[in-house]
Amino acid sequence: MASHGHPSRRKFLIVTAIGGVIAALALAPKGRLRLLVPARLPDVSSQSALTTATLFIGALFAHELTSEDSADLLQRLRETIELESARARDYQVLAQYLDQAAHSSGADSFAAATAALRNHILGELMRVNPGTHFAHLLSRLSAGRREYYRMRASTVPALAWLYRRSSIPWRARGYRRPPGVPDDWRDYLTAGSRQS
Amino acid sequence: MAADRYELCIIGAGIAGALLAVTAARQGRKVLLVEAGNRFPLEGRRQLLRRYDTLGGLYVPWQHPGRDRYVDSSGQSIGYPYELERYRAKGVGGSTLHWGGRAQRLMPSDFRTASTYGLGTDWPLSYDELEPYYCAAEWEIGVSGSPHTLQAPRSRDFPMPGFPFSPDERMWLPIAQKMDIELYSAPFAINSMPYAGRTSCKAYSACNICPSGARYCADIHVAEAEKTGNCVLLTETVARRIDLNASGTVTRIHATTLDGRDLEVQADRYVIAAHGVESARLLLLSKCGNHSDQVGRNFMEHPFIKAAGYVPTRQFYPDVVGFERLESMSFYEGKDRQKRGAFKLEFEFSYDPLRDMEFDHLWGDALARHDQKLFGHWLGINVETEMQGNADSRVTLDSKAKDMFGDPVPHLRIAFCDTDIRTQRRALQVATELLQAAGAQDIRPIGPNGLSFPAHHMGTCRMSKDPDAGVVDRDCRVHGTSNLYVVGSSVYPTGGGCNPTLTIAALSLRLADHLLQSNAS
Numbered sequence: 167m168a169s170h171g172h173p174s175r176r177k178f179l180i181v182t183a184i185g186g187v188i189a190a191l192a193l194a195p196k197g198r199l200r201l202l203v204p205a206r207l208p209d210v211s212s213q214s215a216l217t218t219a220t221l222f223i224g225a226l227f228a229h230e231l232t233s234e235d236s237a238d239l240l241q242r243l244r245e246t247i248e249l250e251s252a253r254a255r256d257y258q259v260l261a262q263y264l265d266q267a268a269h270s271s272g273a274d275s276f277a278a279a280t281a282a283l284r285n286h287i288l289g290e291l292m293r294v295n296p297g298t299h300f301a302h303l304l305s306r307l308s309a310g311r312r313e314y315y316r317m318r319a320s321t322v323p324a325l326a327w328l329y330r331r332s333s334i335p336w337r338a339r340g341y342r343r344p345p346g347v348p349d350d351w352r353d354y355l356t357a358g359s360r361q362s
Numbered sequence: 363m364a365a366d367r368y369e370l371c372i373i374g375a376g377i378a379g380a381l382l383a384v385t386a387a388r389q390g391r392k393v394l395l396v397e398a399g400n401r402f403p404l405e406g407r408r409q410l411l412r413r414y415d416t417l418g419g420l421y422v423p424w425q426h427p428g429r430d431r432y433v434d435s436s437g438q439s440i441g442y443p444y445e446l447e448r449y450r451a452k453g454v455g456g457s458t459l460h461w462g463g464r465a466q467r468l469m470p471s472d473f474r475t476a477s478t479y480g481l482g483t484d485w486p487l488s489y490d491e492l493e494p495y496y497c498a499a500e501w502e503i504g505v506s507g508s509p510h511t512l513q514a515p516r517s518r519d520f521p522m523p524g525f526p527f528s529p530d531e532r533m534w535l536p537i538a539q540k541m542d543i544e545l546y547s548a549p550f551a552i553n554s555m556p557y558a559g560r561t562s563c564k565a566y567s568a569c570n571i572c573p574s575g576a577r578y579c580a581d582i583h584v585a586e587a588e589k590t591g592n593c594v595l596l597t598e599t600v601a602r603r604i605d606l607n608a609s610g611t612v613t614r615i616h617a618t619t620l621d622g623r624d625l626e627v628q629a630d631r632y633v634i635a636a637h638g639v640e641s642a643r644l645l646l647l648s649k650c651g652n653h654s655d656q657v658g659r660n661f662m663e664h665p666f667i668k669a670a671g672y673v674p675t676r677q678f679y680p681d682v683v684g685f686e687r688l689e690s691m692s693f694y695e696g697k698d699r700q701k702r703g704a705f706k707l708e709f710e711f712s713y714d715p716l717r718d719m720e721f722d723h724l725w726g727d728a729l730a731r732h733d734q735k736l737f738g739h740w741l742g743i744n745v746e747t748e749m750q751g752n753a754d755s756r757v758t759l760d761s762k763a764k765d766m767f768g769d770p771v772p773h774l775r776i777a778f779c780d781t782d783i784r785t786q787r788r789a790l791q792v793a794t795e796l797l798q799a800a801g802a803q804d805i806r807p808i809g810p811n812g813l814s815f816p817a818h819h820m821g822t823c824r825m826s827k828d829p830d831a832g833v834v835d836r837d838c839r840v841h842g843t844s845n846l847y848v849v850g851s852s853v854y855p856t857g858g859g860c861n862p863t864l865t866i867a868a869l870s871l872r873l874a875d876h877l878l879q880s881n882a883s
Contacts, residue, residue: 226719226726227730228726242415245412245413250417328416328418330716330717332415345567346568350564350565351554355529357529358679
């Protein structure tokens with residue numbers, strides 16, 4: 167009986183829901199996300215995806231990586247894939263996103279982009295908040311959006327962890343022996359003993 | 363398995379189970395050790411560390427998603443979830459696989475808080491009775507320490523000298539003196555010199571998975587027990603039910619391996635040493651020892667209250683050795699103790715500003731500047747506070763969620779009482795005053811309300827003289843049973859403000875004495 171009593175309310179709710187979805191899709195970042203569909207991912211070879219991921223780490227921490235740093239990060243990224251094969255896909259999604267973002271701004275790829283453009287792309291991604299209701303709603307509606315928010319919520323923090331737990335930031339801070347490398351414990355009795 | 367009969371069946375191969383097993387096995391007793399997790403031998407730890415460094419928080423080697431499910435509703439009572447899975451370690455060695463190594467005794471007053479301060483409950487056991495076992499535990503696991511008047515009294519020296527203060531830590535000495543606070547070097551189960559066939563600390567600065575073996579892990583004692591030929595270890599085998607007959611005697615334990623084989627285990631005596639959550643859960647699943655509805659209640663943690671500040675005028679050297687030694691028990695007792703619990707101060711310099719990326723929404727140049735500014739200029743104080751046992755802070759069986767075997771998973775709900783809140787407020791006040799005295803700027807609590815948890819699970823099978831007030835008696839025997847025991851931090855009536863592991867070890871050695879003597883007689 168109640169359903170006969172409120173046809174206009176139901177219509178209003180349906181129209182509002184459809185409008186909300188259209189508005190959400192219209193407001194969400196455009197273009198580059200449309201291609202983040204799993205079936206199309208093999209566009210980016212795994213090696214170039216890893217290289218792009220190391221460049222992204224460099225931008226994330228504003229760290230000009232030496233060739234030694236890059237080699238270290240590449241090795242660690244490969245290890246993560248050996249331990250968890252799903253990581254390869256995460257890196258491919260990220261690389262594809264970064265390359266598309268660079269391309270839409272006139273660069274051939276993220277690797278070929280200027281430092282300023284890389285920072286711009288980084289900022290766009292880092293300002294995304296995947297924890298909002300809006301993000302959850304969009305994730306349910308579109309596989310591409312789901313990938314996008316997952317990239318921000320999971321892949322980016324995982325790359326940040328990888329860098330933080332490597333010896334690279336410690337070297338940048340002047341430690342000649344970073345955590346993870348053994349020595350005599352008495353070393354700590356001298357201030358700055360680990361500094362170069 | 364049903365054909366084999368053991369003198370002692372121990373559930374859990376953490377430090378409590380390991381010490382009990384090795385003590386019994388050394389005396390020729392036939393022991394079966396049942397462990398839900400796997401072995402993580404020393405030779406593989408460097409690789410474990412590397413995996414942790416690359417895979418990060420997503421990789422916790424001792425977790426098993428089907429076995430270790432749980433439900434937490436602590437958010438309803440304290441406002442924050444409790445991440446049990448990050449904190450407990452199921453494996454040979456138990457929590458000592460990833461502990462920090464702090465090996466502190468409880469204070470004598472912790473055993474009689476009700477009669478001394480009108481708070482909590484008294485243990486049916488005194489500090490003096492446990493003291494010889496504390497000494498034995500320190501020598502078994504190897505503790506490096508420097509005696510201090512503020513620590514609990516001792517009848518025997520530490521087996522190894524303590525770790526001296528670093529230049530950074532010495533900075534606190536004049537400040538503390540002005541504030542009438544005494545500092546000492548904390549005792550650690552980390553070798554300051556070669557001990558018991560293990561190396562001295564190699565300063566990996568990665569103590570959560572010590573690759574050198576300098577930090578004690580209980581798998582050492584499990585291995586020794588096995589070597590005697592008197593101890594059989596079953597790994598990846600989950601104890602699921604205890605059969606208790608009408609006269610209060612356990613007749614067998616039912617277990618299932620992770621690959622699905624059901625086992626029945628028979629022994630003369632049974633000891634549950636499965637930590638604060640699973641010990642209670644096994645009793646609840648088996649409907650054992652819960653005649654007074656006490657099993658699972660009084661769950662206690664050591665709420666950590668953390669504050670930190672920025673010190674531009676000094677340069678510190680974080681993470682040089684991996685553990686920080688400076689402690690104070692000056693606020694453990696005191697004139698306001700009838701209104702609040704005990705607490706202990708720990709002083710920190712190790713802090714990675716880069717981890718603020720997510721918390722403070724920093725990246726790129728801003729994150730680099732943040733690191734440049736704060737790294738080596740950060741002072742932190744952790745206050746390990748006492749939590750009172752209360753009936754509403756408890757482990758129950760969840761009514762819906764099941765583990766891989768179809769058994770109800772533990773449902774955890776931590777609840778604070780007014781005394782806990784007063785303790786935490788006082789702790790934050792002390793930490794803030796100290797940081798101000800050290801010249802720190804921008805002092806702030808770390809974490810929600812400055813609160814975090816160090817994974818000390820205590821109290822769910824409380825020891826009591828009166829069977830209606832607890833689960834086990836002073837000998838750790840489950841009230842109303844003849845051959846079922848619980849040992850570990852789950853039996854603590856109070857938890858004090860000191861790390862629980864050494865007391866677990868002491869209680870285990872005391873239980874071993876009790877079982878071996880009564881068996882002999």
